[in-house]
Amino acid sequence: MTSIKSLEARIAQLEDELKEEKHKTKSARQKISQMSSEVVDSNPYSRLMALKRMGIVENYEKIRDYTVAVVGIGGVGSVAAEMLTRCGIGKLLLFDYDKVELANMNRLFFQPHQAGLSKVEAAERTLREINPDVEFETYNYNITTLENFKHFMERLCNGSLQGDLPIDLVLCCVDNYEARMAINTACNEVGQQWFESGVSENAVSGHIQYINPGETACFACAPPLVVASNIDEKTLKKDGVCAASLPTTMGIVSALLVQNTLKLLLKFGKVSHYVGYNAMEDFFPTMSMKPNQECDDRYCVKQQLLYQERVVTTCEQGPVSDATDEVVHEENDWGISLVDETSEEVLHAVDGGIVPDLVEGVRLAYTKPVTNTQEGESIEETEQSLEELMAQMKGI
Missing domain, CATH: 3.40.50.720 (NAD(P)-binding Rossmann-like Domain)
Known part of the structure; x- marks a missing residue:
């Protein structure tokens, strides 16, 4: 009789342990499923x-x-x-x-x-x-x-x-x-x-x-x-x-x-x-x-x-909108910023020989010479050959 009671007690104990284990698993599952973005060591995600x-x-x-x-x-x-x-x-x-x-x-x-x-x-x-x-x-x-x-x-x-x-x-x-x-x-x-x-x-x-x-x-x-x-x-x-x-x-x-x-x-x-x-x-x-x-x-x-x-x-259904997102950048100690190279302001500045306002220490690689067609001014033509021009450049 004693052995049977001991066996029944052991079975009851195992059932309780199983319920507790299921509860822990369920709690862990609920915790993980939240997909929290909190940066802590206990967050697996x-x-x-x-x-x-x-x-x-x-x-x-x-x-x-x-x-x-x-x-x-x-x-x-x-x-x-x-x-x-x-x-x-x-x-x-x-x-x-x-x-x-x-x-x-x-x-x-x-x-x-x-x-x-x-x-x-x-x-x-x-x-x-x-x-x-x-x-x-x-x-x-x-x-x-x-x-x-x-x-x-x-x-x-x-x-x-x-x-x-x-x-x-x-x-x-x-x-x-x-x-x-x-x-x-x-x-x-x-x-x-x-x-x-x-x-x-x-x-x-x-x-x-x-x-x-x-x-x-x-x-x-x-x-x-x-x-x-x-x-x-x-x-x-x-x-x-x-x-x-x-x-x-x-x-x-x-x-x-x-x-x-x-x-x-x-x-x-x-x-x-x-x-x-x-x-x-x-x-x-x-x-x-x-x-x-x-x-x-x-x-x-x-x-x-x-x-x-x-x-x-x-x-x-029609073409997809070609609107572009505004260029954004993070603040930094050097004053460096991103510029949309296709913007009308920059393209006009480069095409017209005008240097736009830039951060200190930054400059354009080159600008196109200005041509004032209204006053009839243009770049003068020359009869010098390519070899002569190259020789002059080397001399400079």
Whole structure:
């Protein structure tokens, strides 16, 4: 009897501890979700909110409203998910069907004690500890099978943080063309913008590519040779040969991916349509590709027509105001100020040979000689040759 009572008391104690832990988690979640800009050591978002105070981002708090799907929780996807979690993204959908192996320990994020767990389960556990305020959905399946593909599309259309609404962005971090084509097909059909990313098998190059159906080339518009030639990717891999991976290359590609994700969602800077990375030369090629009007994906062609209609509608609404913002500057001890070089005052002064009022110590590089056409005065012409003139200048 004593042992039973002791067991019941222990169960009650554990229940109380669980309630207390849930209360602490809820309190921590409420504290983080406030996204306070207060600069204190206890505020996990104070450094991020500094982007708003410095004028980089107009409203950083909106990061809490966005939902992003990460497909492929490997060397690139796991790090991208961690970066977004630390940035305070509202919700993450994680898709993968692989397990954590000790062979993955040369990469970032995963830890040896997680070996044997599914990658999505291990990722969720780690990410919840980093930021308990982010919501997660995890799916341990292969998106290329028919049944799973249908469910994948359903979550793209109804997995938003706000309810049964489309998500905001898909990050493709898979390592095979079949999965990339599946994501391309799904995003073309529902008009979902997404980023494709990858690292080469020799681990010394990588890339990211922004795809907005109808506006930019989709993955099928300019497919790799493997896809264009309908070659089975498995036949290209040699038995006993394992692809190399470097945490450095994967970390760089992940950073480029999330950096452009933040620029796209929070509307600051310029979103790159394509950025490559060559580790051997530290070379970052960039380019932008228009969609192929004869793309094999019929949904891509449909999205192109819809995009063109939107462009025409925008043009019919009239030109965008070309009003420019007033040049502003911070006060400083040297009296230096920014001047709009296109202002009429400065252009007239330079064109007319008049020196405008400038801060002490600052002068124009040159002024154009005055020509008074009203009094018939003009610069005198000369019959001297160019060589003679140059000789006179050297003599001076």
